[in-house]
Amino acid sequence: MMAQIQQQEDKVNLGAKKFVMWIFIFTSFMLFAAFTSGFIVYVGGSGKGLGIALPESFRFSTIVLVISSITLFFASKAAKQLDFDKQQRLLWVTIGLGIAFLVLQLYGWYTLAYKMKIYLVDPNATRSFVYVITLAHLLHVIGGLIWLASSLSGSIKRIPQVKNLYRMEMTAIFWHFLDIIWIYLYVFLLLNQ
Numbered sequence: 001m002m003a004q005i006q007q008q009e010d011k012v013n014l015g016a017k018k019f020v021m022w023i024f025i026f027t028s029f030m031l032f033a034a035f036t037s038g039f040i041v042y043v044g045g046s047g048k049g050l051g052i053a054l055p056e057s058f059r060f061s062t063i064v065l066v067i068s069s070i071t072l073f074f075a076s077k078a079a080k081q082l083d084f085d086k087q088q089r090l091l092w093v094t095i096g097l098g099i100a101f102l103v104l105q106l107y108g109w110y111t112l113a114y115k116m117k118i119y120l121v122d123p124n125a126t127r128s129f130v131y132v133i134t135l136a137h138l139l140h141v142i143g144g145l146i147w148l149a150s151s152l153s154g155s156i157k158r159i160p161q162v163k164n165l166y167r168m169e170m171t172a173i174f175w176h177f178l179d180i181i182w183i184y185l186y187v188f189l190l191l192n193q
Contacts, residue, residue: 014166021170025177028140032181035136036188039129043192048124050193054186055111058134061104062186068097069179072148072172079168084155087168091152094175098145105138126192133185137178144178147171 043049075090112118112130120131151167159167 014162018166018170018173021173025174028177029181031136032133032185035129035133036185039126039133039188039192042125042129046125048126050126050130050189051124052116052118052127053193054130054189055108055116057104057108057111058186058189061101061108062182064097064101064104065179065182068094068101069176071097072175075151076168076172079155079164082161084158087155088152091148091155095145095148095152098141098148101141102138102145105134105141108134130189133189137182137185140178140181144171144175147174 071090071094075087075094078086078090109131118127120128122128148171151171154164154167
């Protein structure tokens with residue numbers, strides 16, 4: 001009887017935390033909408049577009065991030081089926097892909113700065129927007145990696161299933177949001193080259 005009461009309390013507490021996650025996602029979406037709106041306003045006022053081709057590593061990082069969302073989907077499915085070993089393997093793969101995304105983004109900045117001679121402070125502010133937008137997304141990805149590590153830790157420690165599923169669900173919501181927002185940002189920047 002006591003265990004059932006505790007499970008009900010856990011579900012109520014977890015529901016409130018899930019609502020906070022949705023608020024955070026909404027505010028993050030608004031942040032990226034503000035960046036892209038600022039970009040559009042600047043281009044409209046100055047008449048200057050990017051005038052460059054985006055680094056190839058941004059395209060590869062997009063592919064890596066999409067694959068990571070797929071592996072996370074299967075990790076969540078494994079968690080629901082109580083297949084903890086498979087869940088852990090897929091979480092490790094997802095974390096590895098997330099780190100690969102970070103490395104590819106950093107290489108994109110290297111390409112911009114050292115090969116293309118485009119810096120954060122540039123007379124054409126649209127080029128500065130590329131750094132600001134990708135940095136903001138990169139910080140969100142680091143947060144997503146922390147969520148992934150938390151989910152992996154919970155699975156390894158065999159936390160109660162209700163909490164394991166909650167962590168997986170919250171991680172999936174956030175990680176898939178990062179995937180969708182990056183695709184939006186990448187396509188936006190591609191269209192404004």
